[in-house]
Amino acid sequence: MEYTELADYPTPSGIITEWVPSTRASDWTSDDRPLSTNHAAHLRHTRDDDISWIGTAFAIDQPLEPRAFAATLRTWIARHEVFRSTVATDAAETARRHLEPEAIAIDVRRYGRVRDSLEVYRHLEEFLATGVRAHSWPHIVFTTVEHVCSGPEQVDGDRFTVIFGADHAVMDAYTQLLAIAEIREIYRAHLVGETPALPPCGSYVDHSVDEYKAATALGTDHPAVRDWELFLRSAPTSPPTVGEDTDPTPNTPALPGFPLPLGSEPAIGHAQAAQSSVSLWILPRESADAFSAACKAAGGSGSTGVLTAVAVALARLSGTRVTRYVMPMHTRTAPEWFTAAGWFVGLMPVADDLTSVARFSEALAGTATATRAHRRLVGHSFARIAELLQISPRARFVVSYVDGRSLPGASDWTPADRALRSPVHSDDEVYLWINRTADGINLAARFPGNDTAAASVHAFIAEFSSVLREVAAEGDTEIVLDAHVGSHQQIAALADRGESR
Secondary structure, X not given: OEEEEHHHOOOOOEEEEEEEEEOOHHHOEEEOOOOOHHHHHHHHHOOOOOOOOEEEEEEEOOOOOHXXXXXXXXXXXXXXXHHHEEEEEOOOOEEEXXXXXXXXXXXXXXXXXXXXXXXXXXXXXXXXXXXXXXXXXXXXXEEEEEEEOOOOOOEEEEEXXXXXXXOHHHOXXXXXXXXXXXXXXXXXXXXXXXXXXXXXXXXXXXXXXHHHHHHHOXXXXXXXXXXXXXXXXXXXXXXXOOOOOOOOOOOOOOOOOOOOOOOOOOOOOOOOOEOXXXXXXXXXXXXXXXXXXXXXXXXXXXXXXXXXXXXXXHHHHHOOOEEXXXXXXXXXXXXXXXXXXXXXXXXXXXXXXXXXXXXXXXXXXXXXXXXXXXXXXXXXXXXXXXXXXXXXXXXXXXXXXXXXXXXXXXXXXXXXXXXXXXXXXXXOOEEEEXXXXXXEEEEEEEXXXXXXXXXXXXXXXXXXXXXXHHHHHHOOOEOOOOOOOOOHHHHXXXXXXXXXX
């Protein structure tokens, strides 16, 4: 399972159909349940014309039967209340509004001629960019592509692809992945007249109430707020590398940035540059299994080992022994939330210190300690904490690790199934998504769209891959620092050196 932009997805040729949830204005009712603090902060920082969505693409190996698929979408939206909820905002207040399942209709727009893959991509890009909004419903829209068969106008009647996009307020990474098995099962059931075989699930709208209450109880003297402030203020008072564009003053807490140069090319006017992205399969399944076995033999785990490899790679390149980043973690802490759609995400800070270790195996315990140290903070809204600390909640260096092998439907994933995201504009953000699947370990990244940042991130990817391969093959590796990293040319040389390994 990869996580990429739509531009990097192998869009099939075929016939496009759009499926858009709709309702009558009179069907909306007031809902006094508050927004989650994540959702409220998202609305404050997102304009309604911003292009900001996440979604999923996947294939269904059955014919596209329009009535059954429309019924599938109504059933799925009925199952997950968050898709039937929106927010009405005026000068005085922000209020939630609600739809009952029977109020949902699906507007269907079919484009009957076969289009080549580039036309399909352009159509989908425009549709998702204009169809998904943070402030206006629907917050999720769908498309299908019926595949071309042998001839230029012949459609494969046995297979089609589903691509949907949603506002982040109603969806997280787990929802993106869980949707594949759920929609496939609901569609199968509608085709044969059965009840879908899905477990019951709760409502993210109800979960938002608990999150809101917990967030409003926070004050500046709360231990979670103090822990975050201590983490932020414990950063070096000056950036350790060249190219950091947002140097905080010593008295201003700031979220950590990527510890390698990101360039200082000025943006045009006040606009931020479009980010670049990459997705690579770092280890095949056999090597990933060997890597996990080596980590367990050294007293760790595969997940801890992956994060240790991140720290070792960055230490080798930056010469800095402490790797600091923010890590998203799910907040699905009760059974009713496990398969619920929504934004079940909290943040925790990580400071992985390799100062007293010389080998990868010795670093595992420290990484485990670093990731456990602040795990309790995941349950406390960082949006509220940032408000109390009077800092921006925008994360600049994020490392995400997801082991999706146990998720429902994971064994049926194919290369045609993929989590998607919209393009992002930022001059200083670096996000790393590391996914463990039955096929191995995949790394996806987004980063500033300039040569310096590209060289830095590709150097990291090469070094990270090298650490994983060394441990998989040998069971361990040394932590050797290069203390002379800094210039664009040196980073580029490191990237070239890594690619040639």
